[in-house]
Amino acid sequence: MERRLIQAVGDALAEEMRRDPKVIVYGEDVELSITGDMRGLHETFGHDRVRNTPICEATLTGMAVGLASAGYRVVVHMMFSNFFYTGMDAIGNQMSKLRLMTGGQVELPITIIAGYGGGAANAAQHSDSAYPMLMNLGGINVLTPSTSADAKGLLKTAIRGRNPSFFLEPSGRGGDLGEIPDGDHLVPLGVAAIRRVGADATVVAIGRMVKPALSAAESLAEQGVSAEVIDPRTLVPFDDAAVLASVEKTGHLVVVDEARECCGAASQIAAVVAEKGFSSLKGPVRRVTTPNVAIPYAPNAEARVLPDAERITAAVLALVGHDRVPA
C-alpha cells in the first residue's frame, strides 16, 4: 500500500496502540496533531491514551521515565528536535542511564518522536538535527527513517522494544509517498538498507539526506561514476558491517549528515571506517555536513549551509578523481 511518511507514522501508532493497551501517547498538541502524524488517534483512543500536555519539556521527558517505570509503554511527541535541549535532564541523566544505575532493575520502553532538519525557513531554533548528542549518551536508540516503510516498521519495533528510542522524522519529507508492505511490518534496528547499488564510491546518507544523495548518484551516473547509496536507518545501533562491506568494494567513502560537522554522526561513521576499514580505503573519507553554524532563516542562506546533491556530487567526484588522474 502506498502511504505518505506521516501517514505511515500514524498507522504504526494506531496498530501498536490497538495491539497493546499499555501504549500511551502524550505531548504538546498531539490531540489535533499539528504535525499530521497522529491525526485521528485522540478520537480513536481517547484522553487517557492520547493527551495534550502543557509546554514543559523537562517534565515531559521526566514523566516518561516515571510512567515507563510504572509499567507503561510511553510515546512522547516533542515536535522539533531542538526541543530536546529543554527536556535534556531526563534524557541525558535519567532515561539513558537508569538501567545501568539500577543494576538492570529498570526497563524503559520510551519512544520519543520529533522532526529534525532544515529546508523550510524555520530558522535556527526549529531546524537542528540534534541526534549526535543522543548518540553520545550511550543508552538510547536513534532511528532516522527516510521512507514510509521504514518509518512504519522502525516505529513499531521501537514501541514494542524494551529500551528508550528516539524516532526522528525528516522534516519536509512527511508528504513523500512510499510503498509499505502489507501486514505487521517491522524493521529491525541496526540493519542498513542499500538504496542504490554502485561500484566506485560509497555514499552513506542519513535520514533526510538520502533523497539528495540519490539525486547525486543519478547525476554521477551520467558522468560515468557509479555511487552506492547506503541508508543506515538507525544510528544507534549502527550497522558497521554494511558500510565496511560497501567500502571494501568501492574503496571510497562520503558520509552525508545534516547535523553540524563537529562531532556529528558523519564524524563517528568516518572514525569507524578509519579504524576498521582503513585497508579498503583508496583515499580520504569525506564528510558532507552542515558547517558549525546555526541554521539561518533566509532561504538562500539556509540553502548555502545544508548539504545538497551538488555538494555530494562534488565530494564524490573529488575522491574518485584520485583514481583517475594520477598525481
Place this chain on the structure above:
Amino acid sequence: MTTETEDRAPNAREVTEPSTEELLSLYERMLLVRRTEERLRDDSAAGRLPGAVHLYIGEEAVAVGVCAHLSDRDYATSTHRGHGHFLAKGGDLNAMMAEIWAKDEGICRGMGGSMHVADLSKGILGANGIVGAGLAIATGAAFGAKLDGDGKVSVCFFGDGAANQGVLMENLNVSTLWGLPLVFVCENNTFSEFTPSREVTAGSIADRARAFSMPTVEVDGNDVVAVWRAAGEAVDRARSGGGPSFLEAHTYRIQGHFEAEAFVLSGGRYREDGEIAAWREKDPIARLGAKLLSTGVAGDEVLADIEARVAGRVEDAVRFAEAGSPADPELAEALMFVRGEA
C-alpha cells in the same frame, strides 16, 4: 511551625493518632536510618567507602513519617540524600550497604552507589543525583497509578534546593491539572548544598503550591507524629482520587552537604556551630523517645531492646557488605540496553 491544621483541605479525613505499635515502629525505623548513617559517616571518614555519601541525619522523621503510609505498590522518588527514603520505604539494608560498598551484592550491583539506591520491587524509583529530577519521574509514576485506577499513590521527596528548579512549577501544574495521586514532600533542611536557603530562595516554598490551589501543609519536620499525621491526610486524599497535595517539612541538615566536605571547603564556613547545636536539641529521635517514656508507651528496657536490635542489623549489614564480591566491571557494557531487544 506546626500549622497543618490551618489550611487542611475540606475533603481530608479526621486526624487520627498513631497507635502504640505504630509509634514504636516509627521510632525503630528512624533509629535504623540514624545508626546506619552514623556508621556510613564513620566509614566514610576512615576512607573505607569509595564515593561520597550525603547523610540524612536529623531529617529522619520526614521519610519515616511519610513512608509509614505507603506500601510496596506505591511509588517514591528520592534525592541524593536518599538512604532514609530507601530504608523507610522498605528497602533492604544489607543490599543498600553492599551497594555503597560497591559490591556485586548491592541493590544496584554496585553500578549506582549511594546517590542512586533504588529498588523497583518496592516502588523505590531511585535516589537521584540531579537536584529536582525526581519531580517529573514521580509525576509520571502518578500518571501511571491514575491510569491503573487501583489506589496506588506516588510520593516525591525533594529539598528546598530543588524547590528553586523550574520543574517544580511544571509538575505542580501538570499534577493539579490531571488530578494525579501525588504527594510532594519538600524537605526544607535550610541548606542548598553549601548555601543557606534563605540566601537563594524568595518567599515561601509552600506558597508556590498554594498558588495552584493545591492542599498544602507546613509541618515541623523534626516531629515524626506531626509528619505522620499530615502525610496521612495527603496520602489518603491521593488514594481516594482527591489529587495532589504538598507538604513542606521544616527540618535541619545536621551533617554537611556530603561527608568530607571539609576538604573542599578548605576552611570556608557557611553556618555556625551554635546553630547545629540548637537543632540537635530538636532531634526527632530523642524527641519521640522522650515522649514514649513520658507517656508510658514504652519503658527504658523497650527502647534499649530496639537500640540493640538496630545495632545488630547495622553490624550485620556492614559484615554483609564487607564480605561481598567486587562489582562486575563487565556490567557497564552489558546493562546499558536490554540486549537482544529493540
